[in-house]
Structures are given as structure tokens and as C-alpha cells.
Amino acid sequence: QAKLSYINQNVTNNYYVDNQIDIYTYQLDPEPHWFKTTSKGKPPKPRSFQKCIYITPYIFLFGGVELGPKSEKLSKEEMYVLHTRNYEWKQIISNLTPFNRTNFQWVKIESRAFLYGGVSSPSEKFYDDMWSFKYDGQDLFKPESKKELLIDNIWTEIPQAGTSPGKLKAYSMEYVNGYLYLFGGVNNKGVNSNTLYRFNLRNYSWEI
Numbered sequence: 001q002a003k004l005s006y007i008n009q010n011v012t013n014n015y016y017v018d019n020q021i022d023i024y025t026y027q028l029d030p031e032p033h034w035f036k037t038t039s040k041g042k043p044p045k046p047r048s049f050q051k052c053i054y055i056t057p058y059i060f061l062f063g064g065v066e067l068g069p070k071s072e073k074l075s076k077e078e079m080y081v082l083h084t085r086n087y088e089w090k091q092i093i094s095n096l097t098p099f100n101r102t103n104f105q106w107v108k109i110e111s112r113a114f115l116y117g118g119v120s121s122p123s124e125k126f127y128d129d130m131w132s133f134k135y136d137g138q139d140l141f142k143p144e145s146k147k148e149l150l151i152d153n154i155w156t157e158i159p160q161a162g163t164s165p166g167k168l169k170a171y172s173m174e175y176v177n178g179y180l181y182l183f184g185g186v187n188n189k190g191v192n193s194n195t196l197y198r199f200n201l202r203n204y205s206w207e208i
Contacts, residue, residue: 021046023087041089042148044080049102049121053113055135057084060092060113062133063101065121081149083141090140091148097155098131103169107180111135114158114180114201119169126167126188130158130199162206165197178202 021044023037044050050064059082077100079092104118104127113133119126133155140149165171171185171193180199186192199206 023082037087039082039087039089042080042091043089044078044091051104051106051115053106053108053133054084055108055111055113058082058135058140059084060133060135062098062106062115063104063118065102079154081140088141092140092154093148093150094154095150095152096157098129098157099127101127105171105173105182106133107173107175109175109201111137114175116173116180116182116199117165117168117171117185126169128164128167130160130204132156132158158204160199160204160206163197163208164206165193165195168193 021039023039024034025037026032026034044061044064045066047064047066050061052059052061054060061080061082062078077097079094079097081090081092082088083090098115100120101118102121104115106113106115111134115131115133117127117129135154138151165182165185167188168182168185171182173180173182175181178201180201182197182199183195184193195208197206197208
């Protein structure tokens with residue numbers, strides 16, 4: 001369908017009372033325009049700095065910092081899925097999952113996606129792990145499904161060889177012809193990186 005859905009943290013003057021997860025859809029045909037979409041199901045708690053990927057027909061959301069009435073706090077290792085046909089949310093629970101984080105990249109390659117590093121907030125714990133997320137095409141919204149859906153082995157931690165970028169946040173990462181290319185970011189010592197790394201997805205090895 002000729003439309004794009006965008007999930008955003010809504011910040012208002014009454015920040016901690018009114019904040020919520022908003023979904024906006026950009027309709028391309030017949031006349032391009034934005035409109036706000038009403039969702040149902042079990043949505044994520046209000047948060048910022050989350051990452052989303054789209055794998056037909058779902059938008060998967062992971063990470064971010066929950067916003068509460070007193071202060072920002074670390075959210076749980078949660079993943080949520082949004083059905084883009086009826087805008088229904090559901091929480092996905094896995095037997096293995098990355099620790100919650102922000103300032104990471106989540107790169108999709110067909111039905112898989114790769115996540116590297118990032119940092120917890122507000123503890124500022126840096127990560128240098130690599131994870132693979134895989135969606136196998138199952139129906140995540142069967143009528144008999146509960147509000148929370150348990151899926152085993154949706155996440156896999158990837159072993160890493162070679163010279164890795166190390167503990168890093170706020171970098172850029174893209175996929176090109178069998179490699180993940182990672183550039184920039186800030187390490188756990190507060191030093192900005194200007195080194196370009198690539199990760200071979202065939203042998204799981206880093207090189208500069």
C-alpha cells in the first residue's frame with residue numbers, strides 16, 4: 001500500500017502527563033498527506049530513542065527509555081509489534097533478548113535485522129555485542145493469541161571475530177553486499193570515533 005507509518009514520542013508542555021506513543025501515517029495516493037492513526041491492543045509505554053524496523057506487514061519496536069512521572073528510567077528488555085493493517089499492538093516475549101539500550105542502530109536485511117552496541121540509560125552502561133533478529137513469517141495476531149506473545153529464538157547473539165568497534169553508541173551502520181559498515185560514534189571513554197569498520201556476515205568477522 002502507498003503509505004508510510006511513523007512512530008514517535010509525543011512531547012507536550014505537560015510532558016510527563018500527556019506523553020504517549022503516537023502513530024502517524026503518510027498517505028501517498030491519491031493526494032499525499034499526514035494523518036494521526038488510532039491504535040489498539042497493548043501499546044509500548046511512553047518512551048524515546050526507540051528503534052523500529054518494518055518487515056511486512058509488521059513494525060517491530062525495540063529499546064528506548066521509558067518516561068515516567070519522576071524521572072527517565074531504564075525500560076525492560078521489551079519488544080513490541082504493530083500490525084500495519086489494523087494498527088494493533090502486541091508485546092513479544094523471547095527466551096533470549098538483548099539488554100535494553102538506546103543510541104544503537106538496527107539494520108534490516110530482508111526478514112532479518114542486526115543490532116550492535118548502544119548504551120543503557122540512565123546508567124550509561126555501554127555495549128559491544130551483536131544480535132540478529134529474525135522474523136519467520138508467522139501470524140503474530142491470531143485470534144487465539146494472548147496480549148503477550150512468546151516466541152522462542154527470535155533473537156540470536158552473534159559471535160564476533162577480528163577488530164571490532166568496541167563499546168560504542170551513536171554510530172551509523174548500513175548494509176552493503178554482505179557486509180555491515182559502521183562509522184563514527186562515541187566510545188565508553190567519551191572519545192569520538194572516525195574509524196570505518198565492516199562486519200562480514202558470512203564469517204562474522206570485523207575489520208577496519
